[in-house]
Amino acid sequence: DQQVKQNSPSLSVQEGRISILNCDYTNSMFDYFLWYKKYPAEGPTFLISISSIKDKNEDGRFTVFLNKSAKHLSLHIVPSQPGDSAVYFCAVPTSGTYKYIFGTGTRLKVLA
Amino acid sequence: NAGVTQTPKFQVLKTGQSMTLQCAQDMNHEYMSWYRQDPGMGLRLIHYSVGAGITDQGEVPNGYNVSRSTTEDFPLRLLSAAPSQTSVYFCASVGAGGVDTQYFGPGTRLTVL
Numbered sequence: 001d002q003q004v005k006q007n008s009p010s011l012s013v014q015e016g017r018i019s020i021l022n023c024d025y026t027n028s029m030f031d032y033f034l035w036y037k038k039y040p041a042e043g044p045t046f047l048i049s050i051s052s053i054k055d056k057n058e059d060g061r062f063t064v065f066l067n068k069s070a071k072h073l074s075l076h077i078v079p080s081q082p083g084d085s086a087v088y089f090c091a092v093p094t095s096g097t098y099k100y101i102f103g104t105g106t107r108l109k110v111l112a
Numbered sequence: 113n114a115g116v117t118q119t120p121k122f123q124v125l126k127t128g129q130s131m132t133l134q135c136a137q138d139m140n141h142e143y144m145s146w147y148r149q150d151p152g153m154g155l156r157l158i159h160y161s162v163g164a165g166i167t168d169q170g171e172v173p174n175g176y177n178v179s180r181s182t183t184e185d186f187p188l189r190l191l192s193a194a195p196s197q198t199s200v201y202f203c204a205s206v207g208a209g210g211v212d213t214q215y216f217g218p219g220t221r222l223t224v225l
Contacts, residue, residue, distance in 0.1 A: 004154075006154075009152070032211060034211065034212065041218070041219070042218055042219070043116070043202050043204070043215075043216030043217050043218050043219055044155070044202070044216050045216070046212055046213070046214060046215075049211070049212050089154060089155065091155075093211040098143045098145070098160070098162075098206045098211060098214070099145075099157055099160060099170065100155075100157065100211075100214065101157075102147075102154040102155040102156070103154050104152055104153060104154040105154055
């Protein structure tokens with residue numbers, strides 16, 4: 001049973017518009033969440049994170065929102081740029097360890 | 113500072129062959145791990161190590177062995193390759209800065225015929 005789910009395998013957005021990527025989790029004990037970005041033929045790279053004591057974290061064009069009651073987080077990219085085209089994974093480090101559980105990923109395509 | 117390096121980038125094996133995927137990091141990170149990425153499955157943890165001489169199983173360890181004789185190196189061994197092990201393999205290490213500081217290698221694409 002997947003503990004971290006990304007239900008949208010792909011998303012296409014026009015350049016300059018907002019991209020919203022979603023992630024759901026099942027375990028209410030999860031207390032920290034990360035987003036990774038992955039380009040083809042490269043390893044994932046850390047993008048942004050959020051602790052469960054917050055409901056929002058912002059870094060430039062990237063904002064992550066956390067809704068603990070719904071067990072849902074989302075990544076907003078505003079404005080979207082063609083260079084943002086990549087696969088985005090949400091991930092959770094299991095409590096007290098560096099054992100990460102990854103979602104299945106969402107492929108974002110930003111159209112010029 | 114090369115970060116996390118993996119060799120080879122590509123490999124084709126026949127069923128039953130064995131091989132070792134190499135991983136090295138030059139950041140003096142204690143924690144290292146191996147993941148496999150399959151379509152529709154995300155990244156799944158195979159094995160991990162919290163330091164030299166210490167390894168443990170992740171979510172999908174069957175068919176793989178690891179060892180950690182030095183801080184820098186964390187090789188992954190396929191004992192008898194099977195087509196189900198066709199995947200992209202990523203090695204990663206985590207720095208002292210905590211869970212945000214996980215760095216991945218570029219990956220090894222393995223095909224088992």
